[in-house]
Amino acid sequence: MSPTNHNKQTNIALHEPMFNDCQPAEALARYVGDEYIQHNPHVRDGQLGFLTYFLRMQAEYPGKHVHIVRAVAEADLVVLHCHQTWPGGHDYAGIDIFRFDAIGKIVEHWDVLQVVPEMAQNENTMF
Template sequence: MFNKSEPREAINQYVGDEYIQHNPHVADGKEAFIAYFERMAAEYPGKVTHFKRAIAKDNMVVLHCHQIWPHSDDYAGIDIFRFDGNGKIVEHWDVLQVIAGTSRNDNGLF
């Protein structure tokens, strides 16, 4: 979904019967997800996400990502997914942080 910009295919393959969305910019449900990310793909062609780390526990997975948006800011992102008993995504949370040009430390975001 992230790099191929194929939200419908991703939903069909990886999402369960329900899809609960916590991002305030995206409505609940599969069709709302598809519509939002089809629009994002059209508005930001070439957007790339680099996965820096993945953390899993029980039915939850957290992805720490570097998102590169053409003609926009780059972001450090965290996506949290809850999976059902069949290993399909049924719930999502995320947070994004603009990557600033300066930092008070040399540690980096990743």
Template sequence: MADDTSYKTPHDTHSNKQNAIAFYEMAYLGEPEKAVGLYVGADYIQHNPVVGDGKQAFIDYFTEMAEYQGKSIRFVRAIAEGDLVALHTHQTWPGNDQYITMDFFRFDEQGKIVEHWDSIQQVPSESKNNNTMY
């Protein structure tokens, strides 16, 4: 029989998906400090090369982004497995610039975000196929 100390609580993938969406939307729409306070763990590891590591660097980056009024985000899909959540979004920025993002968040055992990776691509004006990017 396994020792009780070796048991790990499984991640609540449904809650993690909901929390990743709420975190992303809150930060994207101008409340990064509140988003970090509610959804981020003790440490925050950032893999996006244009954002510094740690919670304060995240807050600073998204505070600067708040100056872009009129942006919107649509969550196309959210996928969770184990301690990871992947979000696929369609963003529209001022001037109708459109982007597709794919973000990955790692959650700790308390259901808090502790690590982030992402990739972003601008939607081109022309495509060689009739498929959307989402």
């Protein structure tokens, strides 16, 4: 398997323990590099910032689920288009961009989220 495809499969695998199984420490240990640069303004840099954020999400939103709709990989970057379901709240369409290091660990993350509206001007859906 090429490094690009390996990174894509690693990124997809990250989401089960991180979001859906509420085991962010396991996800961190398996998939995230020692250096972790975060661009989401609600999450601190580093492994501790990652862990703290996802433990809080686990406590505040039990049952939160992320479904990966599509994944695109190029060189050391993987982009995921995700459908996020937040219990008691809105559903979100999300784009996550991850950068990988030379040994296949996630070392940088960017994301954007958009609420899935109840009504749209077209019938195409966000997914």
